[in-house]
Amino acid sequence: MSTLSHRMRLLRALAPAGRVPPAALFAALAAGHLVPAATAFALARLIDELRTGTGDAAFSAALGPAVMFAAVLLVGYVAESAITPLGYLVTGRVDGAVRADVARLAAGARRIDVLEGAAAQGLIREVGADRSRGVDATTASGAIAQLRWLARLLGVAASCAVLVGFGWWWLIPLVAGPAVLGQHLRAGHHAELARRWRLAIKGELHADVWRRAAISPGEGKDVRVFGFADWMVRRMQHHIKEANEPFWSYVLRAAADERRQWLLVVVGLVPAYGIVSLSAADGDTTVAAQTAVFAAAWSVFVALSDSEDGYDIAGGLRVLSATARLRRLLAADPAGPADRRPAPVAGNRPPTVRFEGVSFRYPDSERLVLDGLDLEIRPGELIALVGMNGAGKSTLIKLLAGLYAPTSGRITVDGRELTEAGHLEWRRRISFVFQDFVRYHLSARDNVRLGHAWCDPDQATLDRAARDAGFDRLVERLPAGWDTPLARSRDGGVDLSGGQWQQVVLARAMYAVHMGAGLLVLDEPTAHLDVRTEFDVFDRLARIRGETSTLLISHRLSTVRRSDRILLLDAGRVTESGTHDELMALGGTYAEMFAIQAQRFNTGYDDRIEEGDVA
Numbered sequence: 309m310s311t312l313s314h315r316m317r318l319l320r321a322l323a324p325a326g327r328v329p330p331a332a333l334f335a336a337l338a339a340g341h342l343v344p345a346a347t348a349f350a351l352a353r354l355i356d357e358l359r360t361g362t363g364d365a366a367f368s369a370a371l372g373p374a375v376m377f378a379a380v381l382l383v384g385y386v387a388e389s390a391i392t393p394l395g396y397l398v399t400g401r402v403d404g405a406v407r408a409d410v411a412r413l414a415a416g417a418r419r420i421d422v423l424e425g426a427a428a429q430g431l432i433r434e435v436g437a438d439r440s441r442g443v444d445a446t447t448a449s450g451a452i453a454q455l456r457w458l459a460r461l462l463g464v465a466a467s468c469a470v471l472v473g474f475g476w477w478w479l480i481p482l483v484a485g486p487a488v489l490g491q492h493l494r495a496g497h498h499a500e501l502a503r504r505w506r507l508a509i510k511g512e513l514h515a516d517v518w519r520r521a522a523i524s525p526g527e528g529k530d531v532r533v534f535g536f537a538d539w540m541v542r543r544m545q546h547h548i549k550e551a552n553e554p555f556w557s558y559v560l561r562a563a564a565d566e567r568r569q570w571l572l573v574v575v576g577l578v579p580a581y582g583i584v585s586l587s588a589a590d591g592d593t594t595v596a597a598q599t600a601v602f603a604a605a606w607s608v609f610v611a612l613s614d615s616e617d618g619y620d621i622a623g624g625l626r627v628l629s630a631t632a633r634l635r636r637l638l639a640a641d642p643a644g645p646a647d648r649r650p651a652p653v654a655g656n657r658p659p660t661v662r663f664e665g666v667s668f669r670y671p672d673s674e675r676l677v678l679d680g681l682d683l684e685i686r687p688g689e690l691i692a693l694v695g696m697n698g699a700g701k702s703t704l705i706k707l708l709a710g711l712y713a714p715t716s717g718r719i720t721v722d723g724r725e726l727t728e729a730g731h732l733e734w735r736r737r738i739s740f741v742f743q744d745f746v747r748y749h750l751s752a753r754d755n756v757r758l759g760h761a762w763c764d765p766d767q768a769t770l771d772r773a774a775r776d777a778g779f780d781r782l783v784e785r786l787p788a789g790w791d792t793p794l795a796r797s798r799d800g801g802v803d804l805s806g807g808q809w810q811q812v813v814l815a816r817a818m819y820a821v822h823m824g825a826g827l828l829v830l831d832e833p834t835a836h837l838d839v840r841t842e843f844d845v846f847d848r849l850a851r852i853r854g855e856t857s858t859l860l861i862s863h864r865l866s867t868v869r870r871s872d873r874i875l876l877l878d879a880g881r882v883t884e885s886g887t888h889d890e891l892m893a894l895g896g897t898y899a900e901m902f903a904i905q906a907q908r909f910n911t912g913y914d915d916r917i918e919e920g921d922v923a
């Protein structure tokens with residue numbers, strides 16, 4: 309792509325700011341850059357009138373140029389004072405749109421593995437337009453620099469016109485040549501500085517971990533209990549220093565170089581001024597012309613040599629190409645994030661899901677977590693998936709959700725392969741409780757309705773979902789019922805216990821089911837629940853059997869024993885499958901695990917098995 313089309317892309321990036329603010333900003337910038345040439349011209353006329361005329365006639369003759377001179381200064385002042393607020397306005401709108409775009413891109417990514425990678429996180433930071441996080445260039449800073457560069461060219465053209473008008477056109481190459489050369493030399497420094505900024509991103513990401521830990525109440529518990537506040541701050545400083553030192557050391561070198569380059573650049577201006585002065589001394593050039601030529605030459609010199617625009621433009625272009633790379637990397641859903649999708653159809657049929665020879669390894673990992681796994685979830689079945697820690701249970705459901713793609717093998721839904729293109733449709737039919745669920749600082753109602761966020765909340769269904777999750781009793785006790793914010797940091801908000809939060813996310817998943825999802829996937833949904841609530845929840849799950857398929861992951865074998873089928877995951881495959889009684893009769897790993905839990909209960913170590921459930 310040519311330089312011109314790159315620069316046009318930057319100008320097009322101003323679109324979110326509307327038409328008027330960028331146009332007004334350009335007008336102000338242009339007016340500011342035209343002031344030197346206009347001043348040179350007006351000043352020359354004023355001096356001319358004052359020098360040649362006498363008495364009242366001179367006064368009258370000088371009045372026009374004087375008013376013109378004053379008007380030029382006034383326009384310059386007004387333009388200067390408008391540039392900053394207009395710049396803020398344009399920056400706010402353009403970079404705000406970029407931030408929203410990045411959020412949309414990240415949230416709209418079909419799969420999550422790329423989002424977890426360092427490449428995507430680095431790009432998100434680079435394009436994120438957040439200067440407070442060590443970002444040196446943004447789309448807005450580049451686009452505004454491009455406007456300023458155009459305004460600057462206008463100013464240079466006007467000053468050149470003054471030089472031509474006074475017959476000193478040949479000073480233009482003398483002054484402009486070294487100035488342009490100086491800019492060219494600086495561009496090398498700019499490129500190196502930008503490269504070092506980018507290298508600093510990795511260290512800044514590390515420092516972020518500790519910045520967050522320092523200010524977040526959640527992580528603050530560990531910091532206080534284990535007493536590692538000082539260590540944490542030192543660690544943060546270490547990463548910041550490590551990230552920024554190469555940059556700052558280069559800044560010093562570049563500054564020293566620039567001082568030397570300045571001498572080179574001034575070389576053109578000094579003889580230019582000398583020649584004009586000699587001509588004035590010989591009487592060949594008037595004082596007025598000399599003044600105008602001095603001012604115009606200086607303005608050409610400054611406009612061409614003393615500018616950071618090149619750096620900002622290059623930065624803006626870099627951000628645009630990083631955005632394009634991010635877009636490709638995240639393979640964002642062109643339809644946008646999930647809430648643009650059509651609502652699921654109520655009463656979706658429960659699907660038949662098959663894993664056929666599915667193997668999976670995480671990116672950058674050698675180890676196969678799933679290894680040729682075969683599995684079928686039949687419509688309306690309540691299946692339990694059990695296995696040791698790290699066996700791959702959560703991984704399996706992440707594949708089921710389409711958050712990762714199998715390394716080999718395939719997953720089919722009602723006989724159709726679950727490809728990336730089919731994810732949106734598929735996700736309308738499933739509902740999840742993830743093990744590492746998110747506690748949104750929203751009202752109780754909003755927390756639950758997120759299970760079906762793209763429609764207005766349906767209160768009767770919310771109440772039903774709350775009952776299924778045992779959350780209804782808690783809602784009644786909340787100070788503002790469903791409207792209570794579930795975070796003490798919000799006005800009138802409350803903090804919930806771990807088990808109560810689990811009820812919230814269960815209610816969210818049940819809400820999605822009642823709004824039409826045909827498959828419910830629960831990863832340790834009751835780990836924090838007391839035995840009675842857990843029992844009730846399982847009862848509810850058992851009641852929707854037939855209408856909805858349920859895949860339940862749990863370490864509590866007393867809960868899962870009532871499932872239609874229990875699957876044991878070991879070494880990346882299903883190694884045992886059957887009802888509780890069948891697996892007990894088999895006398896394999898499941899039977900052994902169950903016996904250990906039962907024994908613990910009998911000896912009083914474990915509360916995880918209901919008394920009556922122990923065989």
Ligand SMILES: Nc1ncnc2c1ncn2[C@@H]1O[C@H](COP(=O)(O)OP(=O)(O)OP(=O)(O)O)[C@@H](O)[C@H]1O
Nearest residue numbers: 424670673677695696697698699700701702703704
């Ligand atoms: N995002 C990830 N990147 C790389 N490896 C991962 C990632 N998530 C999990 N793993 C690895 O995959 C393996 C299986 O993890 P998974 O969370 O699926 O186990 P699990 O059976 O759900 O365990 P648990 O019962 O402890 O919840 C583990 O060895 C884990 O280290």
